Amino acid sequence: MRTGLEIKRGGFPIYEEKQLRKVNAMRRAMSLPDVKTPTIPKKGQALFTTAEEMHDEPASCYNCQFYNKNAATCALIGSRIKIRKFTYPEASSADSKPIEYWPCCSMQLYGKPNAEATYRASSDPDYLDLCWINAGSVGQESGGANCGGCSGGDDCDHYLTTGTKAKWDSATGFCRALQVTVACGDVCALWGDDDVLGWREAQKIIEEQHGAS
Ligand code: SF4
Numbered sequence: 547m548r549t550g551l552e553i554k555r556g557g558f559p560i561y562e563e564k565q566l567r568k569v570n571a572m573r574r575a576m577s578l579p580d581v582k583t584p585t586i587p588k589k590g591q592a593l594f595t596t597a598e599e600m601h602d603e604p605a606s607c608y609n610c611q612f613y614n615k616n617a618a619t620c621a622l623i624g625s626r627i628k629i630r631k632f633t634y635p636e637a638s639s640a641d642s643k644p645i646e647y648w649p650c651c652s653m654q655l656y657g658k659p660n661a662e663a664t665y666r667a668s669s670d671p672d673y674l675d676l677c678w679i680n681a682g683s684v685g686q687e688s689g690g691a692n693c694g695g696c697s698g699g700d701d702c703d704h705y706l707t708t709g710t711k712a713k714w715d716s717a718t719g720f721c722r723a724l725q726v727t728v729a730c731g732d733v734c735a736l737w738g739d740d741d742v743l744g745w746r747e748a749q750k751i752i753e754e755q756h757g758a759s
Pocket residue numbers: 606607610611612613614619620621622623629649650651652653654655674676
Protein backbone atom coordinates (compact mmCIF):
# COMPACT_ATOMS: atom_id res chain seq x y z
CA MET A 547 0.00 0.00 0.00
CA ARG A 548 1.52 3.29 -1.00
CA THR A 549 -1.26 5.36 0.50
CA GLY A 550 0.14 8.21 2.45
CA LEU A 551 3.78 7.55 1.48
CA GLU A 552 5.52 10.90 1.33
CA ILE A 553 7.48 11.34 -1.90
CA LYS A 554 10.24 13.93 -1.86
CA ARG A 555 11.76 15.69 -4.83
CA GLY A 556 13.33 13.23 -7.30
CA GLY A 557 10.82 10.50 -6.39
CA PHE A 558 12.54 9.62 -3.07
CA PRO A 559 10.02 7.83 -0.79
CA ILE A 560 10.19 8.63 2.95
CA TYR A 561 9.39 5.43 4.88
CA GLU A 562 7.31 5.55 8.03
CA GLU A 563 6.71 2.92 10.70
CA LYS A 564 3.97 1.24 8.69
CA GLN A 565 6.50 0.51 5.87
CA LEU A 566 9.01 -1.19 8.24
CA ARG A 567 7.57 -4.70 7.74
CA LYS A 568 8.13 -4.44 3.99
CA VAL A 569 11.64 -3.06 4.42
CA ASN A 570 12.57 -5.84 6.89
CA ALA A 571 11.07 -8.50 4.58
CA MET A 572 13.20 -7.27 1.69
CA ARG A 573 16.36 -7.10 3.82
CA ARG A 574 15.66 -10.65 4.99
CA ALA A 575 15.38 -11.87 1.38
CA MET A 576 18.62 -10.12 0.43
CA SER A 577 20.78 -11.36 3.32
CA LEU A 578 19.02 -14.68 4.23
CA PRO A 579 20.35 -14.51 7.81
CA ASP A 580 19.10 -18.00 8.78
CA VAL A 581 20.70 -19.90 5.86
CA LYS A 582 23.97 -21.72 6.54
CA THR A 583 25.30 -22.26 3.00
CA PRO A 584 28.64 -20.52 2.22
CA THR A 585 28.47 -16.89 1.18
CA ILE A 586 29.66 -16.03 -2.32
CA PRO A 587 32.28 -13.24 -2.33
CA LYS A 588 31.79 -10.28 -4.63
CA LYS A 589 34.51 -9.34 -7.09
CA GLY A 590 35.59 -6.40 -4.96
CA GLN A 591 35.89 -8.61 -1.89
CA ALA A 592 38.15 -10.98 -3.84
CA LEU A 593 40.36 -8.13 -5.18
CA PHE A 594 39.35 -9.15 -8.70
CA THR A 595 41.65 -7.82 -11.45
CA THR A 596 40.94 -7.97 -15.16
CA ALA A 597 43.33 -9.28 -17.78
CA GLU A 598 43.44 -5.76 -19.22
CA GLU A 599 44.59 -4.32 -15.88
CA MET A 600 47.20 -7.10 -15.76
CA HIS A 601 48.42 -6.16 -19.26
CA ASP A 602 47.70 -9.79 -20.19
CA GLU A 603 50.50 -10.98 -17.92
CA PRO A 604 50.08 -13.54 -15.13
CA ALA A 605 50.28 -12.07 -11.61
CA SER A 606 53.53 -12.43 -9.70
CA CYS A 607 55.89 -10.37 -7.56
CA TYR A 608 57.81 -9.52 -10.73
CA ASN A 609 55.01 -7.28 -12.01
CA CYS A 610 53.86 -6.03 -8.59
CA GLN A 611 54.48 -2.48 -7.44
CA PHE A 612 55.23 -3.72 -3.90
CA TYR A 613 58.24 -5.80 -5.00
CA ASN A 614 61.72 -4.59 -4.06
CA LYS A 615 63.55 -6.05 -6.99
CA ASN A 616 67.20 -5.54 -5.99
CA ALA A 617 66.68 -6.51 -2.36
CA ALA A 618 64.41 -9.42 -3.38
CA THR A 619 61.86 -8.50 -0.69
CA CYS A 620 58.28 -7.25 -0.45
CA ALA A 621 57.34 -3.78 0.80
CA LEU A 622 54.33 -5.26 2.61
CA ILE A 623 56.18 -8.15 4.31
CA GLY A 624 59.59 -6.78 5.24
CA SER A 625 63.23 -7.66 4.79
CA ARG A 626 63.20 -11.02 6.63
CA ILE A 627 61.47 -13.01 3.85
CA LYS A 628 63.45 -13.33 0.63
CA ILE A 629 61.35 -13.31 -2.51
CA ARG A 630 62.73 -14.32 -5.89
CA LYS A 631 61.89 -16.86 -8.55
CA PHE A 632 64.00 -20.00 -8.68
CA THR A 633 64.40 -23.28 -10.47
CA TYR A 634 64.43 -26.47 -8.42
CA PRO A 635 65.98 -28.96 -8.77
CA GLU A 636 68.64 -27.20 -10.80
CA ALA A 637 69.51 -30.27 -12.88
CA SER A 638 67.51 -33.14 -14.30
CA SER A 639 67.82 -36.58 -12.81
CA ALA A 640 66.38 -39.96 -13.65
CA ASP A 641 63.35 -39.32 -11.44
CA SER A 642 62.79 -35.54 -11.61
CA LYS A 643 63.17 -32.46 -13.79
CA PRO A 644 63.87 -28.76 -13.07
CA ILE A 645 60.75 -26.67 -12.35
CA GLU A 646 60.68 -22.87 -12.31
CA TYR A 647 58.68 -21.24 -9.48
CA TRP A 648 57.32 -17.67 -9.45
CA PRO A 649 56.36 -15.95 -6.17
CA CYS A 650 52.99 -14.24 -5.70
CA CYS A 651 50.50 -13.34 -2.98
CA SER A 652 46.91 -12.21 -2.71
CA MET A 653 47.90 -8.52 -2.46
CA GLN A 654 49.56 -8.47 -5.90
CA LEU A 655 49.03 -5.05 -7.48
CA TYR A 656 50.13 -4.67 -11.09
CA GLY A 657 52.95 -2.20 -11.59
CA LYS A 658 56.67 -1.67 -11.81
CA PRO A 659 58.73 -3.10 -8.93
CA ASN A 660 60.86 -0.73 -6.81
CA ALA A 661 64.59 -0.43 -7.50
CA GLU A 662 65.28 0.96 -4.01
CA ALA A 663 63.95 -1.17 -1.15
CA THR A 664 60.89 0.41 0.51
CA TYR A 665 58.97 -1.02 3.47
CA ARG A 666 55.39 -0.04 4.30
CA ALA A 667 54.22 -2.89 6.54
CA SER A 668 55.33 -6.14 8.17
CA SER A 669 52.44 -8.37 7.15
CA ASP A 670 52.38 -12.07 7.91
CA PRO A 671 53.13 -14.05 4.72
CA ASP A 672 50.57 -16.64 5.85
CA TYR A 673 47.87 -13.98 5.87
CA LEU A 674 48.89 -12.72 2.41
CA ASP A 675 48.95 -16.31 1.16
CA LEU A 676 52.48 -15.91 -0.17
CA CYS A 677 53.36 -18.93 -2.31
CA TRP A 678 55.55 -20.00 -5.20
CA ILE A 679 53.74 -21.02 -8.40
CA ASN A 680 55.21 -23.50 -10.84
CA ALA A 681 55.62 -22.40 -14.44
CA GLY A 682 55.03 -24.58 -17.50
CA SER A 683 58.68 -24.37 -18.51
CA VAL A 684 62.00 -22.98 -17.30
CA GLY A 685 62.97 -19.53 -18.60
CA GLN A 686 59.50 -18.15 -19.33
CA GLU A 687 59.21 -14.40 -19.92
CA SER A 688 56.57 -14.21 -17.21
CA GLY A 689 54.90 -16.67 -14.88
CA GLY A 690 52.51 -16.63 -11.96
CA ALA A 691 48.76 -16.80 -11.50
CA ASN A 692 45.69 -16.18 -13.62
CA CYS A 693 42.28 -17.75 -13.99
CA GLY A 694 42.74 -20.01 -17.00
CA GLY A 695 46.52 -20.40 -17.26
CA CYS A 696 47.03 -18.36 -20.46
CA SER A 697 50.07 -16.17 -21.28
CA GLY A 698 52.44 -18.37 -19.27
CA GLY A 699 50.31 -18.33 -16.11
CA ASP A 700 49.28 -21.26 -13.95
CA ASP A 701 45.53 -21.91 -13.99
CA CYS A 702 43.26 -21.62 -10.98
CA ASP A 703 41.50 -24.71 -9.65
CA HIS A 704 38.27 -22.70 -9.49
CA TYR A 705 38.21 -21.95 -13.25
CA LEU A 706 35.91 -24.38 -15.06
CA THR A 707 35.44 -24.80 -18.78
CA THR A 708 33.36 -27.04 -20.97
CA GLY A 709 34.24 -28.40 -24.37
CA THR A 710 37.38 -29.95 -25.71
CA LYS A 711 39.77 -26.98 -25.54
CA ALA A 712 42.42 -26.88 -22.82
CA LYS A 713 41.64 -24.32 -20.10
CA TRP A 714 44.52 -22.09 -21.15
CA ASP A 715 43.17 -21.92 -24.72
CA SER A 716 39.70 -20.79 -23.57
CA ALA A 717 38.60 -17.16 -23.78
CA THR A 718 36.33 -17.35 -20.74
CA GLY A 719 35.36 -19.84 -18.07
CA PHE A 720 33.11 -20.16 -15.05
CA CYS A 721 34.61 -19.25 -11.68
CA ARG A 722 33.07 -21.55 -9.09
CA ALA A 723 34.38 -19.36 -6.25
CA LEU A 724 32.76 -16.11 -7.43
CA GLN A 725 29.92 -17.83 -9.36
CA VAL A 726 30.46 -15.63 -12.42
CA THR A 727 32.00 -15.89 -15.87
CA VAL A 728 35.57 -14.60 -15.96
CA ALA A 729 38.20 -14.20 -18.69
CA CYS A 730 41.16 -16.56 -18.98
CA GLY A 731 43.66 -13.79 -18.12
CA ASP A 732 41.73 -12.34 -15.15
CA VAL A 733 42.90 -13.08 -11.63
CA CYS A 734 41.81 -12.54 -8.03
CA ALA A 735 42.94 -13.06 -4.46
CA LEU A 736 41.03 -16.36 -4.25
CA TRP A 737 43.31 -17.95 -6.87
CA GLY A 738 44.13 -21.48 -5.75
CA ASP A 739 46.06 -24.49 -6.96
CA ASP A 740 46.79 -27.78 -5.26
CA ASP A 741 50.48 -27.89 -6.12
CA VAL A 742 51.92 -24.54 -5.02
CA LEU A 743 55.11 -24.41 -2.98
CA GLY A 744 54.68 -22.85 0.48
CA TRP A 745 56.78 -19.83 1.47
CA ARG A 746 58.65 -21.79 4.18
CA GLU A 747 59.87 -24.39 1.68
CA ALA A 748 60.74 -21.57 -0.73
CA GLN A 749 62.88 -19.89 1.95
CA LYS A 750 64.90 -23.10 2.36
CA ILE A 751 65.52 -23.32 -1.38
CA ILE A 752 66.46 -19.64 -1.70
CA GLU A 753 68.90 -19.98 1.20
CA GLU A 754 70.40 -23.10 -0.38
CA GLN A 755 70.84 -21.35 -3.74
CA HIS A 756 71.70 -17.79 -2.63
CA GLY A 757 72.92 -18.18 0.94
CA ALA A 758 71.43 -16.78 4.15
CA SER A 759 71.29 -12.97 4.41
S1 SF4 B 1 54.50 -10.73 -1.92
FE1 SF4 B 1 52.57 -9.96 -2.79
S2 SF4 B 1 52.53 -7.76 -2.42
FE2 SF4 B 1 54.61 -8.50 -2.10
S3 SF4 B 1 55.67 -8.18 -4.06
FE3 SF4 B 1 54.85 -10.27 -4.06
S4 SF4 B 1 52.84 -10.14 -5.03
FE4 SF4 B 1 53.43 -8.05 -4.43
